[in-house]
Amino acid sequence: MPNRLTPLQRQPCRLLPPALVCPLGDDLVAIAGALFNGRRALVRDDAYTPGRPLPLGRVTASLPETHTWPPAHRSRNNQLLAAALERLSPTLDAFRQRRPRARIGVILGTSTSGIGETETALAARQPDGNWPASFHYQRHEIGSPACFVAEHLGLDGPAYTLSTACTSSARALASAKRLLATGACDAVIAGGADSLCGLTVNGFASLEALSDNPCQPFSANRDGINLGEAAALFLVTAEPGGIQLSGYGETSDAYHISAPRPDGLGAVAAMQAALDMARLSPGNIDYLNLHGTATRQNDSMEALAVAQLFGHDLPCSSTKALTGHTLGACGALEAAFCWLTLDARRLPPQVHDGKIDPQLPTLTYADAIRCDVTRVMSNAFAFGGNNIALLMERLS
Numbered sequence: 586m587p588n589r590l591t592p593l594q595r596q597p598c599r600l601l602p603p604a605l606v607c608p609l610g611d612d613l614v615a616i617a618g619a620l621f622n623g624r625r626a627l628v629r630d631d632a633y634t635p636g637r638p639l640p641l642g643r644v645t646a647s648l649p650e651t652h653t654w655p656p657a658h659r660s661r662n663n664q665l666l667a668a669a670l671e672r673l674s675p676t677l678d679a680f681r682q683r684r685p686r687a688r689i690g691v692i693l694g695t696s697t698s699g700i701g702e703t704e705t706a707l708a709a710r711q712p713d714g715n716w717p718a719s720f721h722y723q724r725h726e727i728g729s730p731a732c733f734v735a736e737h738l739g740l741d742g743p744a745y746t747l748s749t750a751c752t753s754s755a756r757a758l759a760s761a762k763r764l765l766a767t768g769a770c771d772a773v774i775a776g777g778a779d780s781l782c783g784l785t786v787n788g789f790a791s792l793e794a795l796s797d798n799p800c801q802p803f804s805a806n807r808d809g810i811n812l813g814e815a816a817a818l819f820l821v822t823a824e825p826g827g828i829q830l831s832g833y834g835e836t837s838d839a840y841h842i843s844a845p846r847p848d849g850l851g852a853v854a855a856m857q858a859a860l861d862m863a864r865l866s867p868g869n870i871d872y873l874n875l876h877g878t879a880t881r882q883n884d885s886m887e888a889l890a891v892a893q894l895f896g897h898d899l900p901c902s903s904t905k906a907l908t909g910h911t912l913g914a915c916g917a918l919e920a921a922f923c924w925l926t927l928d929a930r931r932l933p934p935q936v937h938d939g940k941i942d943p944q945l946p947t948l949t950y951a952d953a954i955r956c957d958v959t960r961v962m963s964n965a966f967a968f969g970g971n972n973i974a975l976l977m978e979r980l981s
Contacts, residue, residue, distance in 0.1 A: 877903020
C-alpha cells in the first residue's frame with residue numbers, strides 16, 4: 586500500500602449514534618435487542634397485493650403528524666425521516682453546542698420518495714384528468730427527502746438525494762465522507778428512507794422476486810425477498826475517535842439491469858477498494874454484514890465474492906430476514922446495525938431455516954455471540970450492477 590495518505594484516508598469520519606425507525610422499533614436499545622436475538626419483525630399483509638398476503642417489514646412506531654407541513658412535504662417517507670430526526674435531535678443539538686458555527690450538509694438516499702401518495706392520488710384522479718386538491722407533485726420527486734430535512738432543520742449547507750436503488754443510503758454515507766474531506770462541510774446528516782408502496786411491491790412481484798414466506802438468505806430453500814420500510818440517519822462529523830467510517834468501495838458492473846454479475850467480480854472489487862482506503866487487509870475484518878436478499882442469484886454471487894476475498898472463516902450474516910429489504914434505506918440501516926455491533930461487541934446471528942445451500946461456497950454464518958469485534962464491513966448491491974462496501978471500525 587502507498588505510504589502517502591490520500592485526503593480521504595487522512596480525514597476522520599466519525600459516525601455518531603444512529604437514529605432509526607424500522608420494523609424492529611424506534612429505540613436503539615429495543616432495536617439492538619431484536620437484532621442480536623434474531624427476532625423477525627415481519628407481518629403478513631395484502632394491502633398492495635390483494636388476495637396474496639406477503640410478509641412485509643412495516644414500521645409500526647408512531648409517526649409525526651403532517652398537517653402543519655407544507656403540502657410538498659406531506660408523505661410517509663418524510664414522516665419516517667421526521668421520526669428519525671426526533672431521535673437524532675439530542676446528538677445534533679450536542680454537536681451544535683460544541684460547534685455553533687458548523688456548516689452542516691444533508692445527503693440522503695431513497696428509491697421511493699413519496700410515490701405512495703402519488704399512487705393514492707392516481708386512484709382518485711378524475712375522468713377529466715384533474716388531480717385531487719391534496720396532490721402535490723414534489724412529494725414524489727427524488728430530491729424531496731433531502732430538501733425536507735434541510736428545510737425542517739433550517740440548514741443551508743449542501744443538500745441532495747441519491748437514488749441508486751438498494752445502494753442509495755450507503756452511497757450517501759460515502760458521499761458524506763467525501764464532503765468532509767473536501768472541507769465543504771463540518772458535519773453531514775446522512776442516511777436514507779424508503780416507505781412501502783405499490784410500485785415497489787408490485788414491481789418486485791412482476792420480477793417474480795418476492796417470497797410468500799419469511800425470506801431465507803443463503804438457504805437451499807430461498808425463493809425471494811421480503812420488502813420493508815425504514816429511515817436511518819447518522820450525524821457524520823470530522824472528529825476523531827469513536828466509530829469511524831474508515832473506507833468504502835464503489836463499483837459498477839454494467840452487467841444487467843436487475844441481475845447481478847454471476848462471478849461477483851464487481852462485488853469483490855468494491856470490498857477490496859474499501860479495504861484499500863482503510864489500509865487494511867481481509868484478515869483485519871471481524872464481521873461482514875451481507876447484502877443477503879434471499880434471491881437465488883444475489884446470494885450465489887455474494888457467497889462466491891465473499892469466499893474469494895475473505896475465505897471461509899469470516900463471521901457474516903444477513904439482517905434482511907429480520908426487517909425485510911428496505912431498498913433505498915437498507916445501506917444506512919445495515920450500517921447502523923454494524924454500528925450497534927461495534928458498540929455492543931456482539932454479532933447479529935444469521936436467521937434462516939438452517940438448511941445452508943450446499944451449492945454455495947462455504948461461509949461462516951454468525952451466531953449471537955459476544956466478541957471483541959473491532960472492524961466490520963457492510964455490503965450493498967443494487968440494480969444495474971451498482972455495488973458498495975462500507976468499512977467501519979471502533980477506535981475507542
